[in-house]
Amino acid sequence: MSISRDDVLHVARLARLTVSDQEVDRMSEQLSTILGHVEALSKLELAEVPPTAHALSIENVVRADTARPSWPRDEVLSEAPAPQDGGFRVPPTGGAVE
C-alpha cells in the first residue's frame, strides 16, 4: 500500500494538521511502510466475524437526570488561551472551509 503526497495532504487537512513539505515526504514514506505491515490482516477471512468495539460485554449505563453544580465559569475560562466576554473566543468559522 503506497500513500501518495496527495493522500498525505488530504488526510492532514482532515486531521487539522499543517504539514511542511519535508513532513509530507517523510509521512508518505513512513505511513506506506506501516500500512504495508498492516496489510497482513487481509490474509484473514473476516466476513463472518462480528467486530469488537469494547473488550468486555457491558450494558448501557443510565443514571437519574439530577441537576448538580457545574464548574464556575471563571475557573473553566482560566485555562483558555483566548477567553473573551466570558466565553471561548475562536477565529472566524465562516469562509472557505475544505
Place this chain on the structure above:
Amino acid sequence: MIETLGLTAERCIELLDAGEISCRELMAAYLERIEREDGDLHAFLRTRGERALAEAERFDSEGRSGLQGVPIALKDILCTRGEETTAGSRILEGHLPLYDAGVVTRLRAAGLVPLGKTNMDEFAMGSSTENSGFGPTHNPWDRERVPGGSSGGSAAAVAAGFAPLSLGTDTGGSIRQPAALCGVVGMKPTYGAVSRHGLIAFASSLDQVGPFALTVRDCALALAAIAGHDRCDSTSVPLPDPIAVPDREDLSGVTIGVPESLLAQGVEPGVRESFDQAMRLAEGLGASVHEVELPHAPYALPAYYLIAPAEASANLARFDGVRYGLRLEEAGDSIIEMYGRTRARGFGDEVKRRIMLGTYALSSGYYDAYYGSAQRVRTLIRRDFDSAFAGCDVIASPTSPTVAFRIGERADDPWAMYASDVLTVPVNLAGLPGISIPSGLAEGLPVGFQLVGPAFAENRILQVAHALEGAIAFDPTPPGMREAAR
C-alpha cells in the same frame, strides 16, 4: 537519612508503624534522592517538594495507619487539580487541570502522598519514553538505554529508589514493557477495573491505569487502593472480589499455558533463556505447564496499530487551541488555520504520525478495510484467549521480546519500535489483566516475565506472580546505583 533504594512500600509501612521514621522524614528521603540522582535519569518532569512534605507531615501530627504517608509517583497523564499536567506534550505545557483523576482521588483517600509527575512518551504514544516533548528518560540499569515506555518515568522512578510505588497507564504494554526493561513489577488491570476519569485519553477502549512496585505484594497494595467503580467513568465496574495481598508460596494445582508459536517470533535468545528458567522454577513449585494456541495473536500488532491510532485521532481532536493548552494564531487566520498551526507546533512527530494513520484508517473508502477489519480481528483474539483459558489458569510469556535497547536505536523506524509491543498488545485488545515481574538478567539487563489471566482474575495472577517471584529472587537494584548509594 534512610536509604530509599530497594525500599518497599511494605517496609515503609513497617517503619512508619513502628515509629522509626516519620512520614515527613520518609518523604524528604525520597525527594532528596530525586534531587541528587534524577538529573541524569530524568524520570520526573516535576516534583511537589514542599507540598508533598506538608501533606506527609499532616499524617505525623494527626496519626496514621495503613498506606497513609507512603509516597507515590504519578505518570503525567493523570490529571491533578491545580498542578501542571502535560501528558508529555508541549501542547499542554503549563496546563493546570480543574479536577483530580479518579485514581488520584482514590489514592489520596487511602492516604498515599503524590511525590510528583513522571516523564512519558507524548500522550503515551511510544515504547521508549524518547517521544516525550521534554526529553527522554534514561534506564537506571544503563544510562545509554531506554527505560521502555510509554510509562518509562514511572518504571525508572521505582527502579532508581525515587518512589516505592508509582502509577502508569497501559494501552498496548505501556506499564508491562517498561517494568520489564527496568527490572520492576508492573500490572495492567482488567479493562474497567480502574477508573479512566481524568486520564488524558489515548485509545479509550484500551487504556487502563495500573501500578509499578518493587514487589508483587506492593503492587497488590497499590492496585487495591485505586481499583473500583467510579461514577465519572461508565466503563468502570465494581470488582467481583477485593484485591488481596498475595501470600502463596507454591503453585500446586496451577496450570500455566505457554503460547509457543507466538514466542517463536523475534524473542531474543537471552530473553528466551530467562523465560525458560522461570518456567522451570514454576514447575519446581508444583505448577503444570503446557502449550496453548493463540492462533490469531500474530495479527494483534497490526490490528492494534489501526485501532489505537484511530481512537487517538478522535481523542486528540480536543487539542484545538480553544479551551486549554497551546494556541497559535496569526492575524486573519480562519479557525481551520488556527487549528492547523496550533497542532503542527504543539504535537511531536510520533503523535502526528498516529493521528495521520488513524485519520486515514477511519476516512471514507478505507474504514471497512482498515478499522473494520481490525475490530473483527479483535474478536478473533478474544476468542483465542477464551479457548486457551478453558485449559489453563494463566498464560505466561516474556513481556518484551528484547531487553532495553539503546537510545536512538529505533527512533527512525516506527515499525521496529511498534514491534516492542508484540507480546503485550493482544492482552489489551482482549481487555485482560496482565503483570510483568523480573525473571532475571540477560546481557546484564533485566528481563520481564508476563502472566495473563481471564478478566477480573487479578488475585489469581498476583498469587502466581508472588510465588514465582519468591523462587526467582531477583535483586531489583541497578548495579550502578547500588555503588553510588554506598
